[in-house]
Every structure is written in structure tokens, then in C-alpha cells.
Amino acid sequence: MGGVTAPRNTEPQGPRHCQPFAISFKNHDVLLEVGAGLTNQHDIDIRAGFLGPKLFDGQLIPGPAGAIRYEVPRLPTGEYYFHCSVHPFMNGTLVFADQ
Numbered sequence: 001m002g003g004v005t006a007p008r009n010t011e012p013q014g015p016r017h018c019q020p021f022a023i024s025f026k027n028h029d030v031l032l033e034v035g036a037g038l039t040n041q042h043d044i045d046i047r048a049g050f051l052g053p054k055l056f057d058g059q060l061i062p063g064p065a066g067a068i069r070y071e072v073p074r075l076p077t078g079e080y081y082f083h084c085s086v087h088p089f090m091n092g093t094l095v096f097a098d099q
């Protein structure tokens, strides 16, 4: 009499992670007057929450024709805060969900 053996669970234990991914970042910002602390350089930093530790530190890119491909490492699934380090009001939420 035959039987079926379920494959062993080879999933790593602990939090699930997203795959590493890339962000193609192009800075088209044209700043007509540079002064009084104004700049048209921008970047993307990813943090574990608004005041959380920085998990990814993107290089500053000048406008109006700068570009870079950020290579972001795998991170645990969840919600993250991202922002421009020069202009903190440029921000948003990044969600890595289980699929």
C-alpha cells in the first residue's frame, strides 16, 4: 500500500521578506534660483517608520537631468516610510505585502 509524504517545509523561519528590487530615479527638477538653502538635489531614503532607523540611503541626485538606479536590498514585509533627505515634506509610504 502506497502513501504520500508531504514535502518538508523548507521556508525559513522568521519574518517574510520582499525580493530585492530596483528604483529608477530621474530628477527633472529645474530650480531657477539656488539660494537660501534651496536645492534641486533629491534622493530616496527608506526608514522603518517616520522616526525609525534608516534602512536604505539613496545617493543625492542633481536636477534637472540626473538619474540613478537604486538597488534596494530585501526587507521584511511591512510598511515603510520613505522621503527625500533634503526635503522631508517629499514623503510617502512603501508597502511590501505577502503575495
Ligand SMILES: [Cu+2]
Pocket: 041, 042, 043, 084, 085, 086, 087, 090
Ligand atoms: Cu528633495
